[in-house]
Amino acid sequence: MAEDHSQNQTLLDKMTSEVTPETSPLLQFLTNNAKRIMLVMAICFIAVAGYGAYSWQETQKIAAAQESLTRILIVKDSVDRLAKLKAFAPSAPEAIREAVALAIAQTAMQAKSYDDAFQAWETFAKDSKSSLYTTAVIGKAESLALQGKTTEAITVLENSALPADSEATNLVNALVADLAERSGNIDKAIAMCEKLVVGMAERSPEEADFWRQKAASLRAGKS
Numbered sequence: 767m768a769e770d771h772s773q774n775q776t777l778l779d780k781m782t783s784e785v786t787p788e789t790s791p792l793l794q795f796l797t798n799n800a801k802r803i804m805l806v807m808a809i810c811f812i813a814v815a816g817y818g819a820y821s822w823q824e825t826q827k828i829a830a831a832q833e834s835l836t837r838i839l840i841v842k843d844s845v846d847r848l849a850k851l852k853a854f855a856p857s858a859p860e861a862i863r864e865a866v867a868l869a870i871a872q873t874a875m876q877a878k879s880y881d882d883a884f885q886a887w888e889t890f891a892k893d894s895k896s897s898l899y900t901t902a903v904i905g906k907a908e909s910l911a912l913q914g915k916t917t918e919a920i921t922v923l924e925n926s927a928l929p930a931d932s933e934a935t936n937l938v939n940a941l942v943a944d945l946a947e948r949s950g951n952i953d954k955a956i957a958m959c960e961k962l963v964v965g966m967a968e969r970s971p972e973e974a975d976f977w978r979q980k981a982a983s984l985r986a987g988k989s
Contacts, residue, residue: 828859835862839869844876852882864889868898871905880909894927900934904941916949936965943977947984956984 838854841847851870858866871886883905890902903926910919923942928935943958959981966974 824859828861831857831859831862835866835869844873845879848873848877848879848882871902875905875909878912880913883909900926900928900937903928903938907941907945911945916945920945920949920951920954933969936962936969939965940977943980952984952988956981959984 834854835858838847838850841850848870851866851873855863855866855870867886867889871883871889874880874883874886887902887905887909890896890898891906893899896902903922907919907922910916910922920942923938923945926938928938939958939961943955943962946952946955946958959977962977963974963981966977
């Protein structure tokens with residue numbers, strides 16, 4: 767069954783449609799982050815061969831589980847793939863559990879099973895030092911927003927434990943601005959735009975100018 771991507775446009779897709787890659791370092795961050803997700807998956811698999819601390823039997827068990835996971839990941843139908851991943855997860859060896867959780871998160875989003883996606887992203891969002899922390903926070907917010915739970919999605923983003931002056935924080939603020947505007951909370955959207963003007967001033971004057979104009983447009987729309 768083919769995926770209907772046009773009906774499942776993500777928050778990040780919506781941001782992409784409004785800001786061009788040439789003027790948005792935020793979109794470059796997203797590109798880099800997507801590569802990091804694939805890298806984590808690859809590391810989870812490659813690491814199996816290096817588990818010298820495991821006994822021969824344990825190593826064989828991990829290798830067999832890796833092979834099973836690989837077979838599941840090539841299942842084309844996302845609903846079927848998600849069901850298989852959820853059935854596989856409880857018995858997955860610790861060495862590949864993060865890979866399984868990540869696969870469930872991504873597959874659940876594709877299958878529009880947003881509660882499953884939220885729970886899977888929470889695996890990574892619990893640790894602010896995780897390389898996937900920002901991705902997980904956005905994933906949690908997105909899984910809520912796609913259910914119409916905009917206020918909860920904004921809360922997730924605003925409660926994220928990110929450095930005040932960072933590219934990731936600018937990204938989160940941009941997503942909050944987008945969600946706030948779409949939900950009719952114009953005051954919050956303007957406030958986020960103003961934060962982005964400051965946050966992007968040194969990193970990208972063009973991006974700062976975009977958010978300055980966005981704030982002005984929102985103010986004009988209120989009057």
